Amino acid sequence: MTQEPLNFDLFEDTMPSSSPKKPPKKTGKAARQEQAAKPARAWAAAKISAMLDRLEKAYPEAHLELDFTNALELLIATIMAAQCTDKLVNEVTAKLFKKYRKPEDYARAPAAKLEQDIRPVTFYQNKARLIQKCCQQLVEKHGGEVPADLDALVSLSGVGRKTANVVLAHVFGQQTVAVDTHVKRLSTERLYFSSQSDPDKIEMDVRNVLPPARYTRGTVLLQWHGRYTCKARRPLCNKCVIVDLCPFEKKTI
Numbered sequence: 001m002t003q004e005p006l007n008f009d010l011f012e013d014t015m016p017s018s019s020p021k022k023p024p025k026k027t028g029k030a031a032r033q034e035q036a037a038k039p040a041r042a043w044a045a046a047k048i049s050a051m052l053d054r055l056e057k058a059y060p061e062a063h064l065e066l067d068f069t070n071a072l073e074l075l076i077a078t079i080m081a082a083q084c085t086d087k088l089v090n091e092v093t094a095k096l097f098k099k100y101r102k103p104e105d106y107a108r109a110p111a112a113k114l115e116q117d118i119r120p121v122t123f124y125q126n127k128a129r130l131i132q133k134c135c136q137q138l139v140e141k142h143g144g145e146v147p148a149d150l151d152a153l154v155s156l157s158g159v160g161r162k163t164a165n166v167v168l169a170h171v172f173g174q175q176t177v178a179v180d181t182h183v184k185r186l187s188t189e190r191l192y193f194s195s196q197s198d199p200d201k202i203e204m205d206v207r208n209v210l211p212p213a214r215y216t217r218g219t220v221l222l223q224w225h226g227r228y229t230c231k232a233r234r235p236l237c238n239k240c241v242i243v244d245l246c247p248f249e250k251k252t253i
């Protein structure tokens, strides 16, 4: 499957309307924001279970696409993945993780050196600064270990709830919901799990919809469905396995 770039939410159609009398038709981000304002739907537990079962059947190979072998590597990779493709992050970390093995390695590296080592990723200077600060905090406050605790994780530089939830789910085996661009779009604009725009509030709404035992797997399935079928610019509704369950009014069929 070809991975779609993660920053497509930034696209906006700025073409003016051809008719000056009619208000310009909202497209792109503006139209999606209007969709996002729709009230959340009530989802019956049986319907959600059926939806997850079908997505599981459609994407049996669905998995977190960042490469890592331990908690520190996943923490660093997830910080780097903000507004960047997992594929590019994996290319960079393949070399990076051979050079930097402990938080101390990042904490003590010259800032300019770390910047160069992650240079292909978007916003590499800012991310290098956050990674270094985060690793200094791991050394000073957590004995060089990545904590298995949400509050401790989100107190680290560069770590928000999404990153913390990814680490807690995929390293420490906790059931969590990580709201990335795909989960956000599906939850607010297509399936109407949430009418919120703040990712932390969306997470709470998704938690209220998905069965707790399926938080992590449900999140990964939503990510894959968003990446490969329910795409941002034009969902492939004619290929969608949950088309009859989906409340989206503008299906592309």
Ligand code: SF4
Residues within 6 Å of the ligand: 190, 229, 230, 231, 235, 236, 237, 240, 241, 242, 243, 246, 247, 248, 251, 252
């Ligand atoms: S029917 Fe279309 S909009 Fe609804 S989930 Fe499937 S691809 Fe997305």
